[in-house]
Amino acid sequence: MSDHDNREEWIAGKHPVLEALRSGREINKLWVAEGAQKNMQPLLGEAKKQGIVVQQVDKRKLDQLAPGIQHQGVLAQAAPYRYAEVDELLARAQSRGETPLLLVLDEIEDPHNLGSIIRTAECTGVHGVIIPKRRSAMLTATTLKTSAGAAEHVPVARVTNLVQTIERLKQDGVWIAGADATAPQNVYQTDLQLPLAIVIGSESKGLGRLIREKCDFLVRLPMRGRLNSLNASVAAGVLMYEALRQREAAAASGQG
Template sequence: MSMDNIAGRNPVMEALKSGREIDKILIAKGTEGGSLIKIIGKAKDRGIPIQYVERQKLNEMSSSDVHQGIIATVAAYEYCEVEDILENAKSKGRDPFLLILDEIMDPHNLGSMMRTADAVGVDGIIIPKRRSVGLTSTVAKSSAGAIEYVPVAKVSNIAQTIDKIKDMGIWVAGADMSGSKEHYNMDLKGPLALVIGNEGEGISRLIKEKCDFLIKLPMVGQVSSLNASVAAAVLMYEVFRQRSHSDIQK
């Protein structure tokens, strides 16, 4: 198996708490106190080796220098199947809520989306095998631990996957400025998959055609678009709001 790194105190702690298989934990010499004490204690309880190294080594291993003096070396993150995500939603006794990402390339965007997805109860994320960022240590860091709780399925063909979930009765909504209605004027309750497009080009033409409907975010400023993770967060919270309001009415 290929190896990957989880950098930062919070992501490492979440990996420990979730029971993730960890090869070893590297800690910068001279790094002490705070949350590190709890991390070391939990690692020792699980019999995970702890190695103290020069900070420069962690700088070289990390894609950024914001590792907070600690890196866990782990096996590459495992992906699940779309069926696993749907079964997970079914086991909770609620309508599925999926996030489909069409060629998201920035690991920070994916991590941020995962963090919001965990907050609003998204059952899982679907990404394509090609032209998409995968589950890397940078994604893990950006997700602030959410990567341990939000399942991700990697599929060969997003268009075919959309057809498949539509056959299961799940509505597919695409985020696009050409949408006929604003997000708060659309009924986003019930089984739903929300599609977010590439940072520069948005949703591809084929995927846009596969969507049941398109929704847009109103904008009155001079900049014509939002960051992909920000747009995704706004839309995910609107779905969450509508579902929560519906539950209260029941």
């Protein structure tokens, strides 16, 4: 079963709220700061069309409801985010007639990193993101805000056991590529066009031992500077874009 959280969630910011409305996310109520309406006509129009209650309040009320979050004068009170099943991610690729490209995140604990990764995943056509239930950031208001609405369009599966999930992906014909700074293979010399799940390790420890052992192959990003590591979301972004580049190049040459 999909993982549900019974509490309501806040979605903050003009773009994330508009994307949530457009994606069909169940929104219970909108709170808009007094004087901010003139910048929100598309958003308010969409809310009106869907019959969603819009309440005008003092900006300080929004600050209290979502402390520490840049809300830009608008908050949505939403039903809990529905996590997807792993099968749904693969079905999404199949329905598009595309070779699966998934992202597996091994204990990414910073919600900003998770939001940034989901945003890049949406831009690069990734079919879904898989995160573990333990020792991982979840889809919170901060994550949704950082993803700039992308989390409404990229399904995220939350699983109990990453190792078992990787084994299952293998049985479905998906290859598992782990990102590792010590890997012998340079990503730019590696075929990323096959059905693929790219595994990104935690910000502090990298890939866990068991996860690393389950990977079909490991890839590294070439490093020319003195620091030998990249932020997890940056590394994930480079890998996703390289996979996209290879697939688009192959499609172009096939059409030529």
